[in-house]
Amino acid sequence: MTVTSDIYEISNPKDIPSLRRALVNRLIYSIGKDPVETNERDWFFALAYVVRDLLTLRWMESMRRYYLQDAKRVYYLSMEFLIGRSLVNSLLNIGCYNEFKQVLEDVGLNLDELAEAEEEAALGNGGLGRLAACYLDSLATLQLPGFGYGIRYEFGMFSQSIEDGYQVEHPDNWLRYGNPWEFARPDVLYRVQFRGRVVEYRESDGEVRYRWIDTEDVMAMAYDIPVPGYGGETVNNLRLWAAKASRDFELKYFNEGNYIKAVEQKTRSENLSKVLYPDDTTQMGRQLRLKQEYFFVSASLQDILKTYSADHRGFAALPQEVAVQLNDTHPSIAIPELMRILMDEYRVPWHEAWNITVQTFSYTNHTLLPEALEVWSVRLFEELLPRHLHIIYEINYRFLKEVSERFPGDLDLIRRVSVVDEEHGSRLRMSHLAIIGSHKVNGVAELHSRLMKTTIFRDFDRIFPDRFVNITNGITPRRWLNQANRDLAALITESIGSGWVTDLERLRELAPLADDAAFRERFRAVKLANKTRLAALIDKRLAIRIDQTSLFDVQVKRIHEYKRQLLNVLHVITRYNRLRSGKSGDIVPRTVIFGGKAAPGYHAAKLIIKLINDVAKAIDRDPAVDGVLKVVFVPDYNVSRAMEIIPAVELSEQISTAGMEASGTGNMKMAVNGAITIGTLDGANIEIREHVGEENIFIFGHTAGQLEELRRDGYDPWRYYRSNDELKLALDMIATGYFSPDEPDRFKSLVDSLLRDGDKFAVLADYGSYVACQEEVDRLYRDPEAWTRKAILNVAHCGWFSSDRAVREYAERIWDIPTCR
Template sequence: MPQTHNEHAPLNLSLNSVKQSLTNHLIFSIGKDPITATDRDWFFTLANVVRDRLIEGWMETMRRYYENDAKRVYYLSMEFLIGRSLMNSVLNIGFIDEVKQACIDAGVELDRVTELEFDAALGNGGLGRLAACFLDSMATIGLPGYGMGIRYEYGMFNQKIENGWQVEHPDNWLRYGNPWEFPRPEVLYPVKFGGRVVEYRNEHGRMHHHWMEDDEVMAMAYDTPTPGFGAKTVNNMRLWSAKASRDFDLKYFNEGNYIKAVEDKNESENLSKVLYPDDTTAMGRELRLKQQYFFVSASLQDIIYRFLKHHSDFGELPDKVAIQLNDTHPSIAIPELMRLLVDNHDLEWDRAWDITSRTFAYTNHTLMPEALETWPVSLFEAILPRHLQIIYEINQRFLQGVMHRFPGDTELLRRMSIIDESRGRRVRMAHLAIVGSHHVNGVAQIHSDLMKTTIFADFERYYPGKLTNITNGITPRLWLNQANPGLAQLATRHIGKGWITDLGKLRQLSALADDSGFQAEFRAVKRANKEKLAAILAHKLRLDVNPDSLFDVHVKRIHEYKRQLLNVLHVITLYNRIRSNPALEVVPRTVIFGGKAAPGYAMAKLTIKLINDVADIVNHDPATRGLLKVAFLPNYDVSTASEIIPAADLSQQISTAGTEASGTGNMKLALNGALTIGTLDGANIEMKEEVGAENIFIFGLTAEEVARTKNDGYDPWSHYHANSELKWALDMIASGYFSPDQADRFLPIFNNLTRDGDHYLLLADYNTYIAAQERVDSLYRHPEQWTRCAILNVAGMGKFSSDRTIGEYASKIWGARPVL
């Protein structure tokens, strides 16, 4: 008989147990013999070994929550940028040494096997990675937290660089299967679209609404265990996949028209095919709205089902359930919960609204009005007719309250209305989220302050105290313990391993900042990381770089407000200085870019082309004498970030002040010993306070100065004509110096920065940016001083743990407690 283990006994983490599990899973789960097993077979074998050791903790955690009738937190997000799970789980469970030795004994190269895991790229940047960090922290501190999203069949596109241009390829991350997920075919909910709403009065004279003649899609759950550090708590991420309500139309099939027979099935299942369809087309916009409602409706039906298993009074819902809206994408959840309570469970409107508004909280992630999500009323009417009715009712009641508080102020009513009447009637999703939530938080102090004084000033006046701040954070488990084992081990040797779950303990490293021995160890770790990245650049780009050069890193989504172009202007300026003065003493510098441009974002894609064309000229010009190299690493994702960030010397965080809500790349880079060059924007301000003003390179206009400059009538031409180096760099871009095959290729960039008004004030900040870069060069010439600053940056990152962030959400917003 096959061996079994006691279901209540903890799975053994001993070396012998791991070796036995490896052998058993290779044979009985994968169906291979060690002689014929491929690296991919070993990956799935190892994943099964790890998964076994997650499941028991997962089951025990769920039982604990039910026994304690714990308040649960549901984190609704369109994105979860998880990355790879194997090593993260091994480290969180705590048996890395046993796994390594078992692989050595089996003749398996662990590093090669782990590289075969596909990144779960179910997000496109900071929003999705933040959600993943939050899941890690909720599990680590023992908070009953569930991630709810979409199981995209194709994640964020795979970025290739072809002739310098970004080319998007499908990201088929499920090609070989996903060993971490558990399909739940029994967890299935109908999600409806279209149709019409019929109104009628019941026997008591109450108005009822029936949504009928709609199209139906089924949402099926896939569960993924999410372990905290130590694996005492293993929470759940539930992702929804779209399934047709009927596999195919038998009538068409019997007529021999197989294509028509499966047409509805294919159309239904397209809902969860691709992360963020291109919204430059009407069809793409419709699909995106459907995606948002699809996962929200399934999640809320599931939440209510789970609540009703143990409770009968909906009045208890806000005491037992907290729902966090990660940006506006899931804000349709507010009218959906109202629909479920009023239409399906027969609650009166006022009671349903009280329950709804005490259940939801909303995180805002942008200060730019043009980035706030809105939807045409006509599209809502076609796809979600009942929800539009509910939104109208919410808005009418809300505006009535505003009118009573501020009678006669029709302009205020227009500004605060959930329906924007000025642009062809659109639903303002941020306004809906604010009105329907009990708390609204920004993600850095400056962001939250600006939220209250600019875009949501009216709401701050109407709802005093509703708008608050919770500064973002990152998980130290991935971004230091896993990504940078050299630095993690160095810290643990000197201050113990408590920092892994209490990042504030890194402050103890401050006492070692002037210790020459510790400095030497710190530099050795950084040098090894830079050598590793240099090897990657040589392999992927055939670019030979000097590991002793300053690694100047700018990795994030390509967007005008993140100002990769300002960095390019510095590169060109430095290039011109080297060429025009062969005797100039220059700190050797390797400038590394990474990031994806949205497929429909022409200016961002042109920026990538410019970076690559500048790199082609600079890297091959003998006049640079190898003092300047430029690299664009394609397909920036979590795994690539884990290779770049530990090797960075300088972190570029140069968004226009007042545009970046928080940023988390800034935290990851500083935690790994990079010094920041940045504006007083987002979390840079709080980082400056934590690490000390002398250990960060700040430049540029403040948010107040940016607003004043724009109000006073900003003229980029004045900067162009006043600065010869700036003019030289811009003229080179405009004239085709970097694009001899097409002289006017980059004229749109030149025009954008001059004739079209330089919306993000690159030219206004150019002088101070160049001056800050000169301070960078000056400090880098003194390794001991540079190392001291880098150590103090690591030591000052305690505040920016996502454990602290989640602790604040739990106490300030959710009213939830850890269950350990």
């Protein structure tokens, strides 16, 4: 191979010799390695830099196009962006996968194996961050001027291992080898203030103004990551902020020999972007969490306004040029921050600043759980962000004044909608602030949006009748089908063409093929190949053998009581008991796969992980169930693990308590990959049923309305315990230590939460219906042709759940931004 100096020049992305030269040049000039003395990571970085070069040219062209067309831009503010690995996704999106595969084979390397060297960018916790990543992909694919803003966490979501059945958290230092996709921007630096005091003064015109002074300052430095759309026509930008000290060290202390004191401020400042979601059960953790939220919001708004001001005078036109989407309440402090900047720095009067603010922001709500709605103590705000507290009080005062004028005498309404909650200590309700300060508020599934308007935010819907809308979540077909399940993607393309990759609703053309025996056979072969591949990975990593011909029954998601992994375990125990007693009949062999992380401070969730592993151990030891039932907990569930597991899923467990899951996107990913859902009428399951047909989904359990009625009438979990012998046996086995003989009381608190503490998530109420529904699953699985037909129809009718459709709805109904070609 000849080494040339044209490092950056790729004459044609489809030209193999040109790509080969670029790859070797990058290896030498950027990595500093001789091609004969390299390891896999060296080749990965060289390849990533070549791909980044290709992205960069298209990225600059996209930015230039937005500028020349003076395009309105949307900025997506999110604490999480769970983007996962980027190499293969980028290659597929720009249409160069096969060419680079050939280049690597020429030098004796395998592209898919090389891609494993990439560290996962674990900048999120779960669905919220993965949704944000899907939306960035769709914005670029749809050629919409969309930009993401977040935090460049040095340590992402923790790495999870399972030790003696328990979750153990380890730091996830994903940046330890560097990130080849990012561009550091030391010239893009903004001051972010904390603490200090607010002084009031009067202008010469008599106007009262405020100045925030004597603050502790942190600098926010930008790192840019190109985000390619499918086809490579548009490459958008994800800008992440890293905290830097306002000065490197105190020279006075350094000269005195006190080196620790000299860098103390630097260390404290840069802790801001160290870790995703610090433990907020401590005062120090809560303080850091609030500082993180304000840090990235302040830097982002300063950056947005700088871009806007480069070509516009005054801020009256800001809502016509800029849309800002708040992904959950974490960035809701952007509302008082924009008010502060407009009023204090640009002298915009209150009424004008407020109108601009409301028309610029929109807010996505992601939870119906009152305890999950973000609140902050007034005292903490007063300490860290005194000017913002002053502005929030003023926003609240003016809002409540309007409400009292419209609804005179309704003091209870005033109390319920106030941003300041005085009943539980003096607290700020950030969801209330986000609703008041946005022109649109959307839920993320039909049921979720309806319950938002009729339960937790019914007062606001009464006050703002046109403010609430629904936009059901979606997933990107590029990552979750075209990349994750390439065998199925190839079969679909061969059958209906490749248009589905950017128009997922074209999958409906597969529906007639569900009645084609030859197509069903090929579809089954793809699923079996995916199951065999997953079985091999589990054997390699966990030394656990599983039967790839068994039914793969999968629940992978964050571990939380409302997601009811505990209900799944109760069914597993019931199945185990039937096998032990010889009363199982013609039972279908199953492999039940769990995966997910529990928050470090969430004791019950961590105990559920231990229970799953203890049940798995008991089943493994019992020869009576050998080959018929297997339970596996896959550690460290993340985007990469999801892409390995989801194509192999046959039964998708979506069993949250009705009315508690906002939407879910795992349900969509599994269905579009040929899994059949077993679930409650919760979140997007309702819309999945509407699209695939009630005959092609397994629905069980109480509805949200039925549960409300059950609780109103006095829900008694003991009634279910006493009336169902199988349930009683399963709970007694857990409570008395059958699965934990070394510590009989280990799981007593879990059983108490169900029987003595009111079974908040209605596990026992839905148990009987769930077990009966699982028997229906067995009956269908015994007929492979009937099962496959329903699986194909799930794929065919889930095209509506594309993030492209969701982003189009946002663009048309909320952001008012056109395509920019």
